[in-house]
Every structure is written in C-alpha cells, then in structure tokens.
Ligand SMILES: Cc1cc2nc3c(=O)[nH]c(=O)nc-3n(C[C@H](O)[C@H](O)[C@H](O)COP(=O)(O)OP(=O)(O)OC[C@H]3O[C@@H](n4cnc5c(N)ncnc54)[C@H](O)[C@@H]3O)c2cc1C
C-alpha cells in the first residue's frame with residue numbers, strides 16, 4: 421500500500437490543533453504517514469510535527485510564496501508529491517483545508533471527499549450531507565484518495581513522543597495569480613472556538629452586541645469561547661468567525677450553552693455532537709429544546725445575569 | 738467584463754430530507770426544490786456588478802436534469818442576461834461539474850466566474866476550487882466582499898480566524914459566502930420578462946465531456962438521534978446539575 425500524506429495546518433511556528441485530529445483519521449486508514457509542512461520559515465511547525473507519534477517522516481518546504489498558505493501555490497506542490505508517492509492525502513476540514521484540498525484533487529484528476537467523520541477502511545468513508553441530517557457511506561475508486569477531515573469526529577493525536585525524521589523538499593514554482601493584501605484577525609483572550617471545552621453561544625435573541633456582553637461575562641467565568649448563530653452574526657452582534665453551523669464552524673465541546681437560539685437545522689449541524697447542551701429560550705416550543713439536555717424556558721435577559729451570579733457563588737471544583 | 742454565474746437546483750433548505758427506505762440514497766421524489774442559497778448570492782453579486790456598470794453580460798449556468806430550467810429562469814428574473822443548461826441525468830460529482838464548467842468557460846470566455854461556496858445538498862464545498870485548478874486561475878473562495886478593478890479583483894474572504902483580503906488576477910474564480918450580499922426578491926414583471934430571455938440547452942457531449950464517477954454511495958442513514966433532556970426551573974438548579982450530575986463545570 422502507498423503512504424498517506426497529511427497536510428499540516430500551521431502558522432509557520434506552531435501547528436494548528438485540527439492537524440492532530442487529521443493524524444488520527446490517517447491512522448485509522450492504516451499505512452505509513454508522512455506530514456507536509458509547507459510555509460515560510462516553518463522549522464518550528466516541522467519540529468512540532470516530528471514529535472507526533474505515528475508520523476514516520478516530515479516533509480518541510482520553505483519558500484516566501486507559501487507565507488500566506490495560498491491554495492493556488494500549495495496545490496501545485498502537493499499534487500506533485502502525491503503523484504509520486506501517495507495513496508491518500510488528508511487535510512483538516514478548516515477554512516484552510518476546504519480551500520486547498522479540492523484544488524489538489526482537481527490537479528490530480530480525482531474526486532474529493534469533504535468533511536469525513538468516519539473511516540470504514542482504506543477506500544470507504546462516512547461523511548455528512550444535507551447539513552448533517554444524513555450520513556453517507558461512500559466508496560472511492562480514485563487512485564489517490566483526497567479528503568478533508570472533520571476535527572470533532574476524531575480524537576486529537578498526542579503532540580509529544582514521536583521522533584520522525586525531517587526531510588527538506590524543494591518548493592514548486594509559484595503560480596503568481598494571487599497577491600496578499602491584508603488580514604483582520606479577531607483578537608480574543610478566550611480559547612479558540614473549535615478547541616474550547618465550553619462554548620457559550622448567542623442568537624438573534626441576544627438583541628445587540630451589548631446584549632452579547634451578558635454572554636461574554638459568563639464565558640469569562642467559565643473559561644469558555646463565544647459562539648453565535650448565523651442570525652446573530654448577520655445582525656453584526658459578533659464577528660463572522662463566531663458562526664457555528666452547516667456553513668460556519670463545527671464544534672463538539674463538553675458543554676454548549678445556547679441563549680436566544682431557536683435551533684434551526686443549519687445551526688444544529690455545527691453543535692449537535694456537543695456532550696452536554698443547555699438551552700435558554702423564552703419560547704418553550706423552540707426546536708433547540710428537542711436536543712438540549714437541560715433547558716430553561718425564560719427571558720435570557722433575566723436568566724443570564726442570574727446564571728452569572730450563581731457561577732460567582734460556586735466553590736472551585 | 739463578462740460574468741459566468743452557476744446555479745444548482747437543490748432540495749429547498751426548509752425541507753427535512755430522509756433516506757430512501759432501502760438506504761441506497763436520499764428520498765428526493767415530490768419535494769420542494771430551489772436554487773442553492775449560495776448561488777442566489779452569487780447571482781445577486783453579478784447583477785450588482787452589472788447595475789454598477791462594471792459588468793456587461795451575465796450568463797447563468799446550471800448542470801443537471803431538465804427541471805434545472807426553473808432555477809435558470811429565477812436567475813434570469815434576478816437579472817442574468819441569458820442562460821445555459823447542460824442537461825444530463827448523470828450523477829455529478831464536483832470534479833465532473835468543474836470539467837463541464839471548464840469547457841463552458843473555454844466557450845464563453847468570461848472574465849469572472851462566480852459560484853456558491855457550497856451546495857447545501859452534498860455540502861461538498863469543492864466545485865469553485867476545482868474549476869479554478871483546471872483553468873489555472875486564482876480562487877477567491879468564501880468571499881464576503883468584492884472590489885473589481887481593471888486587471889485584478891480584491892476579494893475579502895471569511896477564514897477561521899477572521900477575514901483575509903487578497904487580490905486576484907483576472908480572469909478568476911470567486912465563491913460566494915453568506916455575507917457577500919442579501920439577494921433581492923424577484924418581482925412579477927421580471928419573472929415575465931425572464932420567460933423571454935434566451936435559454937440554451939447543451940449536452941455534456943456538446944462540450945466534449947463524458948460524465949463519470951469515482952464514488953459509490955453504499956449507504957445513506959440518519960445519524961443517531963439525540964434525546965431531549967429535562968427542563969430546569971432556574972439558573973441555580975442548572976448550575977447544580979452541571980456541577981454535580983454531569984460535572985461539566
Ligand atoms: C444556506 C444556509 C446556511 C445557513 N447556515 C447557518 C449556519 O451555519 N449557522 C446558523 O446558525 N444558521 C445558519 N443558517 C440560518 C438558519 O437557518 C437560521 O436562520 C438561524 O440559525 C437562526 O438564528 P437564531 O436561532 O439566532 O434566530 P431565530 O431563529 O430568529 O431565533 C431566535 C430565538 O431567540 C429566542 N428569543 C428571543 N428573545 C429572547 C429572549 N429575550 N430570551 C430568550 N429567548 C429569546 C426566540 O424565542 C427564538 O427561538 C443558514 C441558512 C441557510 C439558508
């Protein structure tokens with residue numbers, strides 16, 4: 421069997437968490453796993469990759485034109501590598517992986533599997549369709565199986581203990597069709613949404629960005645991340661990257677608290693695998709209650725301050 | 738500036754879908770179909786570029802069964818100038834859609850192709866990226882803002898950590914995210930006018946493409962259902978349960 425190539429997502433110095441979940445999916449396929457770290461001054465990320473148990477070899481590619489992770493340039497590199505040696509190519513189903521992997525697949529002339537949540541065997545995978553209302557088991561006959569991996573469906577691999585070799589690989593020629601202009605990254609002291617143990621999330625019912633302060637206080641008390649429904653994001657209460665759902669982020673924290681969110685299927689698609697779900701909504705018919713472990717029917721502007729006060733009273737665990 | 742915009746006919750986003758009784762696929766008989774919501778956004782963006790004088794012609798394309806004419810008529814009513822249906826009953830994976838679109842791009846020579854970021858039936862989020870790869874063009878995926886220049890287009894993209902802005906050389910591919918715009922409602926007179934706009938039908942063979950698949954669906958099933966839990970009276974009871982019963986806080 422040919423080897424498996426995992427594409428690392430990183431910021432050149434460190435690995436992004438979703439990379440570790442992707443390694444676990446690769447392990448479930450079975451075979452020798454190599455990891456590609458392509459970036460600019462990315463020795464830090466390559467060293468971190470070499471420490472992941474189960475990685476046999478790290479391919480490090482350093483070039484200025486990989487500084488912004490442009491899919492246009494990375495895809496040429498990855499397709500070149502995949503054509504030589506690999507039977508499977510995996511990337512996390514993050515905005516990075518979703519942008520990149522279909523481009524790699526098309527250059528290879530193969531189909532791509534998006535967002536896999538299960539590995540049945542080396543050519544059969546499970547993936548959600550219709551906003552997660554259904555799960556499809558699909559068999560892939562392509563010579564190279566290209567896919568993105570949903571992080572919440574696979575446990576994170578350990579990040580210490582491995583001793584992979586690091587091999588330097590030359591960059592591919594830049595395509596030169598894309599120019600970086602700028603980035604506006606949301607700054608937050610809170611944990612990252614996809615990695616947080618607890619997420620408190622608000623919907624249209626929060627009313628305004630001032631309303632969201634109520635949730636932010638609770639987030640800080642719990643060490644939680646803040647999420648939102650599409651309606652709350654569209655209304656400008658919180659930044660776009662807070663959106664949970666079919667077309668936003670997919671998360672599965674230990675505890676998800678939803679306030680003023682009705683529970684549309686597109687929202688549930690992003691959080692229904694959370695371990696414990698709490699819903700606060702003034703409408704007792706709201707669909708979110710059908711999947712909530714604990715529900716409070718009431719006005720969130722009354723319940724959230726009470727919740728905050730109760731949390732203040734709580735002795736340390 | 739000529740714009741090609743793609744519209745897929747999908748199960749309406751309000752409809753709850755079920756697996757076929759034998760688990761071989763998705764039950765789609767007799768249910769409401771609509772234009773993929775992201776494609777409405779793509780068409781709207783094209784129409785706005787035309788209304789602001791930046792685009793001269795908008796061609797809407799759909800690939801699939803003959804009923805896809807309905808979504809093409811909607812695109813025409815929104816403001817597209819003409820439509821092309823690539824008619825086929827074949828199962829279409831995104832790579833095949835991208836190959837058909839590549840052939841259409843050769844034929845139509847647009848300066849910009851706008852697709853939706855994701856079809857809400859297969860949830861693939863692939864076709865735009867694949868088309869860009871086949872053409873060797875840039876890809877402005879998950880776009881929430883476009884600024885069209887002479888040689889370049891600036892695209893603001895929704896990424897996991899926030900927003901990123903890139904400039905892409907024209908011609909290029911863009912995929913529309915939810916916040917690019919809010920699509921208009923089509924007015925009755927425009928629906929009437931759309932009936933008279935040209936709609937051309939081609940076969941994959943006309944474009945020199947033979948549909949093929951690399952995926953076989955073995956099974957479609959509902960995921961395990963989550964049971965509703967209990968209602969609690971107030972915040973105090975909630976905190977007690979979370980602390981003592983499930984140890985979540
Ligand atoms: C293509 C497509 C993709 C989509 N993708 C996503 C996605 O990724 N994520 C997503 O979330 N949505 C998505 N949506 C939108 C989705 O269909 C819903 O419209 C959205 O989730 C609704 O958000 P909401 O629950 O905040 O608002 P609403 O449905 O308006 O619900 C607001 C809730 O707040 C409650 N409420 C109001 N005031 C109070 C109060 N004072 N106290 C307590 N409760 C109160 C109300 O009872 C109501 O239940 C998508 C839609 C489409 C068409």
Ligand SMILES: Nc1ncnc2c1ncn2[C@@H]1O[C@H](COP(=O)(O)O)[C@@H](O)[C@H]1O
Pocket residue numbers: 743744745746773775776779798799800801829831834851852853854855856857859860861862863864865
């Ligand atoms: N059969 C089709 N006909 C027209 N456009 C399509 C078709 N399939 C996909 N697309 C376009 O590609 C986008 C992404 O689809 P997908 O990659 O399937 O998620 C959609 O929003 C459409 O704009």
